[in-house]
Amino acid sequence: MTVHRTSRPRHYLMCRPSHFTVDYRINPWMDPAKPTDTDLAVLQWERLYALYQELGHTVDLIDPVAGLPDMVYSANGATVLGDRVLMARFRHPERAAEAPAYQAWFEANGYAEVVAPEHVNEGEGDYLVAGSRILAGTGFRTDPASHAEAERVLGAPVVGLTLVDPRFYHLDTALAVLDDDEIMYFPGAFSAESQAVLRELYPDALLATEEDAEVFGLNALSDGRNVLLAEAARGLADRLAERGFTPIGVDLSELFKGGGSVKCCTLELRHAAVPAPVAGG
Ligand code: ARG
Numbered sequence: 611m612t613v614h615r616t617s618r619p620r621h622y623l624m625c626r627p628s629h630f631t632v633d634y635r636i637n638p639w640m641d642p643a644k645p646t647d648t649d650l651a652v653l654q655w656e657r658l659y660a661l662y663q664e665l666g667h668t669v670d671l672i673d674p675v676a677g678l679p680d681m682v683y684s685a686n687g688a689t690v691l692g693d694r695v696l697m698a699r700f701r702h703p704e705r706a707a708e709a710p711a712y713q714a715w716f717e718a719n720g721y722a723e724v725v726a727p728e729h730v731n732e733g734e735g736d737y738l739v740a741g742s743r744i745l746a747g748t749g750f751r752t753d754p755a756s757h758a759e760a761e762r763v764l765g766a767p768v769v770g771l772t773l774v775d776p777r778f779y780h781l782d783t784a785l786a787v788l789d790d791d792e793i794m795y796f797p798g799a800f801s802a803e804s805q806a807v808l809r810e811l812y813p814d815a816l817l818a819t820e821e822d823a824e825v826f827g828l829n830a831l832s833d834g835r836n837v838l839l840a841e842a843a844r845g846l847a848d849r850l851a852e853r854g855f856t857p858i859g860v861d862l863s864e865l866f867k868g869g870g871s872v873k874c875c876t877l878e879l880r881h882a883a884v885p886a887p888v889a890g891g
Pocket of ligand 1: 636640680684685686730734735780782783867869870871873874875
């Protein structure tokens with residue numbers, strides 16, 4: 611059975627990796643002893659930025675800040691639902707200063723309700739909007755107490771999921787939303803209880819292999835039809851194609867050194883009306 615997939619135009623926020631490097635280690639992928647190539651990171655990122663626009667999406671940019679090498683992972687900056695924005699509060703001091711930078715962007719860009727959180731949460735790294743619900747990760751970064759805060763601020767029911775494998779420290783490294791009621795994930799990244807919750811909610815989910823998860827194939831972004839994902843995740847790309855999606859492989863090998871891929875570099879702005887950008891570019 612071939613399903614016909616349709617894409618919906620999306621609005622994203624990205625941050626050019628002009629200051630990207632790996633000089634601290636807050637996840638198992640980061641190795642400060644391993645050299646990074648900032649120019650190559652920018653080049654690879656530019657390709658992703660161009661791809662979104664070729665696919666008809668709108669991309670806003672936030673200015674990168676020197677000394678914040680992880681700011682390129684814009685998914686972590688906030689979680690946006692309509693006019694409501696729950697800002698991030700980072701677990702590690704190395705990333706703490708990203709939160710005010712992202713908050714300033716949202717305030718300058720006309721978002722009505724910008725909330726600085728009480729609890730630690732790393733934005734769309736751990737909050738994934740799936741149709742009318744929000745899938746919420748915890749275990750490594752986002753405080754479980756943040757889940758109730760997100761439910762209150764964003765006004766959608768939150769389903770808490772516990773991550774247990776340090777390689778998959780953010781929900782968006784282990785699970786991707788393909789469509790309102792369709793997801794893909796790597797079961798081994800979740801506690802037994804959370805695996806049961808996912809099976810119950812999504813009996814037809816695409817289950818990724820460890821091999822595809824390890825190259826960050828699940829750190830993917832879907833517009834309902836096109837699924838941009840790490841090009842090394844070939845098996846996953848085939849499975850997506852079988853389901854009628856159009857997988858598009860992207861090489862972000864430099865940004866992988868920081869422990870991120872496609873989704874980490876992309877924050878979705880689920881705004882009713884697209885505001886005119888005033889900063890970045
Ligand atoms: N080095 C960053 C960190 O460990 C990578 C963040 C990746 N972002 C994501 N949405 N998973 O915080």
